Amino acid sequence: MKPIIRISIVAILAVILSQLAYMPINKVVLKYNCHSYKRLTEIYEDTTAYDLIFIGSSRTHRSIYPKIIDSICGLNSYNAGTEAGTIEDFKLTLKGYLVHHPAPKVVVLTIDLPTFSRHNEIHNYPQYYPFLNNPVVNTTLSDDGYNIGMVKAMPFVTLTDLDDYSRENTLRLAMGKGGTDIPDGDFEYKGFLSNTTEYIVKPQLEKDMKRMVLYSECMASLNEMIDICKQHNIKVIFTYAPEYDFNLQKTRTNTDSVFNFIYSTVHKNNIPYLRDDSLDLCKDPRLFANNGHLNKPGAIVYSAVLAEELNNILVQKSDSLR
């Protein structure tokens, strides 16, 4: 047998086997990631009109309960926060959302200290593979150097993006032993995912100090987001999500530069900025799962506070700076 034939047979067989394995594995992966998949489908494929969307990282995703916001503000809101999201994720969320949905009236953007510290980096990019039909997702991933063409032509290559944690969860679920990405005892609601009832028993600071960097590309991304909102006549509100007793800020350096940039941006663009790190609830360890994330009761308490703050801004039209 000629070597080229032998090599071709091996390659073709491996591709067929991998593709055969991919189909059931992908099915279980999506089943496991039911919350994430449903949330991204809502953002990148569905067409439901929302009055208000929340964009941010896990500190948005796990902290803002739209049911409370809707009931207090009388709006139809959606939590589009992304776990470990960077400014690139935020921009992708906003632009991708606008492809199929009508523009919302308000976008509430939660900016964290490390929001500008990572550029050209989409967090957990494989989660976006099922949404490559959304032109914004497609372009963003292509521009960031991901091999979209290869993923489309040979879907099984996405298996190489799975880590062992996902593989284990997939295997457990396939064997009927595992749960999903909604942990037992937690619930989801319009993009929000509750964050256990565990709370801080013994407050501790992180071991290492982390320097917050401001990349010019990230700052430009924020300005681009503001411009997009202006074009679509969307009101923008910035927030800084609650943290326990300033414990995140205590272990970060160069935070002044980050806040100075945010303040200069909000002044320039007349954007309300809600610094929610000094709320009374930030002193109560029972409302926090860890220094940076509210737990389930914390999210309920905070959502009510945030809803009042938003009401003040939206009803009284007072673009106050706090």
Add this chain to the structure above:
Amino acid sequence: MLFNSLQFLIFFPVVTLIYFLLPHRFRWLHLLIASCVFYMAFIPIYILILFFTIIIDYIAGIMIEKESGHRRKMFLVASILANVGVLAFFKYFNFFTENVNAFLALLHITTHKVPLLKIILPIGLSFHTFQAMSYTIEVYRGHQKAERHFGIYALYVMFYPQLVAGPIERPQNLLHQFKEEHKFSSQNLLDGLRLMLWGFFKKLVIADRLALYVSIVYNAPNDYHYLNLVIATLFFTVQIYCDFSGYSDIAIGAAKTMGFDLMINFNRPYFSKNIQEFWKKWHISLSTWFRDYLYISLGGNRVGVRRAYFNVAAVFLVSGFWHGANWTFIIWGALHTVFIMTYMLIQQFTKIRLPNTWIVNILSGIFTFCLVAFAWIFFRANNVSDAFLIVKHIFTCYHQVPFRVTVTDLVNQSEFGRFSILVSVSMSAFMLISERRLTVTLSNLNSKPVRDIVYCTCILTIIILLGVFHNNSFIYFQF
């Protein structure tokens, strides 16, 4: 360019295909350009350092051959000084500076701090420097004619499969191969690809998976239960073998597809029955380099007994220092010095000869494995204090639960869970068992197409389904 990158997946077939399409007289140029592209994928400007040593060694080789007597030696020394100088500057300058500063601080002299250099070590510097040095030494010894073709000589130093992590070739083995016309051979192609596939399996499925666990534990050893430290050390023992021998397999395989034969670098070292045997089977190209150019130059074992022991110690200490500018590597080298000298002393001064029975072989194999694994603690630890802490915690069974993370905690909480353990252990066992007969199996597969197809398809599918594709660099690239 990393072997385990998408770029290499395109680079390798393109370079190999063009190699066979070109007439023989242009092939050296093609390979030289390809090797430059390969190297420049890391830090492009550093290619100038390579060219600097290549030019010096090329001229030195010719001059050594031309001249006689004292002047020959002068050119050899000049060449060695240039190579060692580059190595010392990039690799050891900051190490010496840090130690001088620490010494000055001990003497309470803080006003005269020597500044550190902000430089990145050129990738694979120790490897191509040693390969270049072996050329001038062999020309000096008269074992090799000086190469007049500058391009061929440059290619000898830069040949991309073994440029950044060996095997460290000898001119007698490699130089002539560039001049010979390699006709396309289906056997070479299949053998080469099979070996590359095996190398990728070891790197992507085993080494990079074990690295997850090892990194978690070794980056904060004080946080972990002693059993975690034991497991991480055993895992690192397998990881470093799969990482480095995987690289060597890919390098040898890539060269083989074009008809080049590179020297083997590993021969199942963890099946060695004693430490001496281990060093005959581990990183063979480096061990033999030290034997040929340092040990023999120092007189080998033809000098007095004490001097012979000194020579062995010198070789292992230098070998440790070659690996990295850090006290951890020096201690690693010193430990192997102690192991091997103890073994030699026992051999020399006692009449103890172990019977060649399977039980004795297994027990001595396990003992040797444990010694090697113990020494790897110093090789892998981030610093000397971490290494001693790990040793202390392992040997005192230090746990202090609940303050230290147990194996169960780690498996439940980290990215290295039960699935990772299952795959790591089963694949490592499969690898160790298969490698016993791998050479025989590989050469037999050419005449058994069905078995070959089944074997290669299985390995390739396992790599796709179970590989860890984080573009992790190879451990030995840092040297």
